[in-house]
Amino acid sequence: MSAGQTPPRLSRATAFPGQATPPVRMVHLGLGAFHRSHQAWYTQHAGDAADWGIAAFTGRRPDAAEILTEQDGVFTVVERSGVGDSFELIGSIVEAVDGSDVRRLAGLVAAPSTVVVTLTITEAAYAAAGAETPLARLVTALAARKDADAGPIAVVSCDNLAENGLVARKAVQALAEATDPALGEWINANVSFVSTSVDRITPRTTPEDLVEVAEQCGYRDEAAVVAEPFHNWILSGDFPGGRPRWEEAGAIFVEDIEPYENRKLWLLNGAHSILAYAGLVRGHATVAEALSDDVCRSAVEAFWDEASRHLPDEGLDIPGYRKALLDRFGNSRIAHHLTQIAMDGTTKLRMRALPVLAAERTQGRSGDGAARMIAAWIAYLSATEDFQDPLVDDIRTAKAHDGEQRTAALLALLSPGLAGDSALVSHIHRQQDAIAAPRTHA
Template sequence: MSTALDTLNRRAVLGDAPVVAPRIVHLGLGAFHRAHQAWYTAHAADAADWTIAAFTGRSPKAAQELSAQDGLYTLIERTAAGDRAEIMSVIVEADAADDVARLKQLLAAPETALVTLTITEPAYRLRADGGPDADDPAVASDIEALRAGRDPQTALGRLLAGLDARRRADAGPIAIVPCDNIPDNGPFVRGGILALAEAVDTGLAAWIESEVSFVSTSVDRITPRTTDADREAAEALTGLADASPVVTEPFSDWVLSGDFPNGRPQWEAAGARFVDDIEPYEQRKLLLLNGAHSLLAYMGLLRGHATVAEAMADPTCRGWVREFWDEAVRHLPAELEMDEYRRKLEERFDNARIAHHLAQIAMEGATKLAVRIIPVLRAERDAGRSGAASIRALGAWTQMVLSGAGVQDAKQPAIDAALRSEDRVRALLALLDQGIAEDEDIVAAVKAVRIQEGS
């Protein structure tokens, strides 16, 4: 295809409009951040005053691609009726994760108001009780590096280095806004960063207690990985070549609870909600959307499906999802309009033009299932019910692991150890919840789950 321009670039799209210095720093630059927090910032009522400097996660590729395009990218909202493209200019700087010097500069700037995080659950490297995992070599190395003034290598270690730079610059308060699917993610990150700071410098920990707020969030927008076909679609829609477009669904949701001592964008103009108690919203999303996604991932793959929409087109999978929802909603507040929320979820899952791959959702199962499925199972058992739908999800995961399918998981060494156990299923369940693994009835029920490949 011939294009009006070879690639996206800021001057061609925006002319000579001045670039506003970033007031938001983001850790974990990826498709979801660009479809969610960046989108809300670009659509805030005061968007002209806010831009983002973003750092990658494990790979520098996203920074390289976006830097070549002056931070611009195409956001494609994909509906059953067609595509709508928007060129996003809110990210004005994209850096590799290991550029700790630049991160320190940005966090030491008084105008930097907040840090958002989408680093995925395992990347926090925290134990179940919220403390740093001292048995993790990367965490132990970071503590020594931070004590010695060297650059750390983990996400929280780098964030702590940046906060220390802000303290030393006397740059004032700042908000940390985690946007990962973790219950009580604000207190979770606060506890982890404070414990890490205590291990490095008690003075830094005291400063964080006084000057840093931690905002809890619930985030929602299905954003699959970008494909070559998506790049072709972006070029067809805009006439511009884009190496790094993002495809997402029209639906989005963002609920936040906490303080922003140095200001924030007017995200509510874009539909964000600020509430006093976020737990009901995050639990609804975590259990109904994320829990169903994990259920579909393992069962769908075992039944020969590749995407969420394909799995939902399988009546058996759809029935299992509905049964799991029946279990989950019994333990959520009725005032959250569960029937309407479930109806919208089915519509979203049925959108075959959003190719949300089950293999992607299936990654990090040992971490995800512990917060998406185990709470429902425990609540059902405590109420005297079997928890059969939740058990089915655990059975599908254990079968997937036992099959040797090679699904990516940060806990793979522990999984490998479990697979060497005499009772492999019980050992796998212990990675999710020790109490569940000690319940003979549940272990037997998980082993009894049978999933046959569908047509």
């Protein structure tokens, strides 16, 4: 290709010449960056990848489906380490569909050959109401499967939620029972809800990333994703209709997922929330930048010390995990923007800060580290009008107060009980000043 020439668009024929397209046996809801870097990557690396194609549906807009369809579902994972990038073509997504096409979703879920549904719909979407939500669409599709007598199926939540399989089950059951009690019974008997802990830092792709792929790979890929080299997938639950041999790609199947879930949600995602809120208040833009600020870093370490007390010692290697996290967060070649992590704080902090705060207080300690995460969130909300949250209206109402009253009103959105503890409210209120304090240099 000579300089100035536009490279050709990526296609399945050029990416995987002579290879058969895997048949659809999985459906995914929430065709975002993470699905591509994680479940699609694991499926391609499974021992029996040739047997497992994914039909992936977008959430709110058709764009990602349209872009992927133009390149036959094929895309590049850019694995970005601290020293360089490597590029891998992924072909496991064989159909990309606009999420509003519920007819196609129902048709695929009603096919006996489809036996797994995976979800990356964001934490907030599990509580969202309305016919346009991904879970309402899934219930419509499961009704079609029941009518077709297509047999049992597994639903696998891959969102950062504690007990995500259970949360998905409750939400789906409630929606089904509200429309048709018989469907609720069928789901109870035929749908297995699998819990997972998922991990691979995958920031939003930038236009510069797409230019780099074109330059380095010689093709145009509008759906490329950038991810760190690290990846982890821990699963617990049944797959009554079968599944890809993901264990051959490194996935781990366990009986009790809770310790792994808590380790990841508290240590990784909890630290991310601290870095996001404290970092933005202190003028940083990315995780790596925030981590290099002592105020943010010491807030993370204090929270980790508390959280680690409530994780089992055996088998989790907490010191090693913490050290690895510092390396992963410090990878400044991954521009993980704090604004992305800061979204939907009420949903996230209930899972990242509150369990550790409660566990510390039960044992007679202050829970200062967890309280600092909440203080950082309040400092962030106080400093901006530009935030996204499912409780946006309640947050705006709470923000109309001043001083400790504002702190109490915002805390009440996370936990009304805690907001009634005036000593805790004062403590969280005072912590906000320390978070905003100017950086001191040695």
